[in-house]
Amino acid sequence: MSARPADSPRNAHHPGSGSLEVIVPEDDAAIRWSCHGYPNSLAKWHYHPQIEIHLIREGSGQFMAGDGLTPFEPGHVAMVGPNLPHNWLSDTIPGERLPNRDVLCHVRPQTIRRLFSIFPETAGLERVLRRSQQAIVLSGEAAAAAGELLVSMGEHIPARRVADLISLLSIFDQASAEESRTVVTPDYNPDTAVGAETAINSAIAYISSNLDDASLEQAARAASMSTSTFSRFFKTVAGIGFSDFVCRLRIGRACRLLTTTTMPIARIQRLSGYANASNFNRRFLAETGMTPSRYRKTHSGR
Template sequence: MNSTDIRNRGSLEVIVSERDETIRWSEHGYPSALARWHYHPEIELHLIREGTGFMMAGDAMVPFHAGQVFMLGSNVPHNWISDLDSGKKLPLRDVLCQIHPNRLQALIRVFPEASQLYGLLRRSERAVVLDGASARMAAMLLERMGHYSGLERLAVLLELLGVFVNAPDSEWTCVVTPEYRFEAASGVEDRVNAVLSYIGEHIASDISLEEAARVISMSAPAFSRFFKQTAGISFSDMVRRLRIARACRLLDSTNSDIARIQVECGYANTSNFNRRFRQETGMTPSEYRRRHR
């Protein structure tokens, strides 16, 4: 790419806090105007209450499930894409809190006891995913935080950060590659979110790179480079992962025949569907259904 390289950029979200408030707590559903590919300077701690799908963070795209808690560093672009049938909603999917890293860095300077937070801030630059007992504790604290303000909210935040600091190695992982570097630019977010909408609307039918390129008024070669550099994976990989994510949900939550699920997920060829499904999950669709039932 030239000097206008647009790799891994999202929409700048301006976080407006209440007066005399440095810890912002909120909740929202999905779909929502707030659920989009974006970034902000504030550090974010985020709980998914319900649903499954894929999280995009920096150059990573990983599955998520209800109960996971995430910590995203300053200016790491992110988005959670739930797999839902048309017209369906998750009314209260997300609960989160945000705080500017300068506040935590000031705390570290004043209180040596908070020095462990420095390592956590560095980890958050690569998007920390919390699971297991640590995630359950963090989720409880995030929910509790919504009932408090002032000093009580600060106390809950410190306890929440302590859960991340003390989580055993088996209950956390970082998903963004160490080589990831963020560069901000305006306008790119609209293109990315338009492409994601196009994929979602056509997940059961034909999806082509050429048509996606036309959606955002780009040539196919330029779009292919743009999407890989921006989303961290190729366009075809993104489509495959979202289709298989839908197949997993249908296998787990319905009694539909596998042949019907295959068609609903945009696969006309059974062998191709089975091959792609195994590529993403490590098992066949029938094996997946047996294991998750």
């Protein structure tokens, strides 16, 4: 695929609304398609008025959307509604790059609704837009079909991308309940994220760089807050407590090391930030439903 380089969104500050990503469509097109690697300045906790359809091609980690947090692997496809804060946080070791991680497209919901008014046949897709407010994640054949279409969109002329978009929305609409789920609770209020971008991204950057010994006190310092204020702030905005968030990331790292290396489990335990084997095993079992040794055998055959 001869992919175009990613566009360069600009950050703008609007009084009372915090900083948000301003996405400029290329060539005055209504649909913006792009791709990029990780780490990347575009890969951060943010929000924007466009709907985003997103494919992860490499790496594993945690998908953050509103107050939802769920693991992702290659082939993960999601649709994120307008102004819903989101981020894909890959588990990488220092210096590691994932050059082809992300493929995505953006379109304003108003654009899609105009399509409904012109072509009544597409009016049923309105429910997809409503569900996107809770972030839709596909799996199975639906994810495979959507991912393939999203990649091929990069090779198509703008007119063809309109047809691609309708096909993508149709996949989300027609996916079975087993292959389509939402990750944000119905009562989540996106307004809680307004103005929180800098503090959340500073905390996430600190945690990612110090996962083996991340502390609430240091994360609060990175976010320029007192410990108690930061603890409440993080739970409100991210939808998960600080210690639970760190635990998810640590167990995610352990899962990756168990399936991609032959390291002894004791070493993986230490690299994942657990000095105590029993605590590591208990946390791992709670998150995955398996012991570390069983997980390795099940997922890698080692």
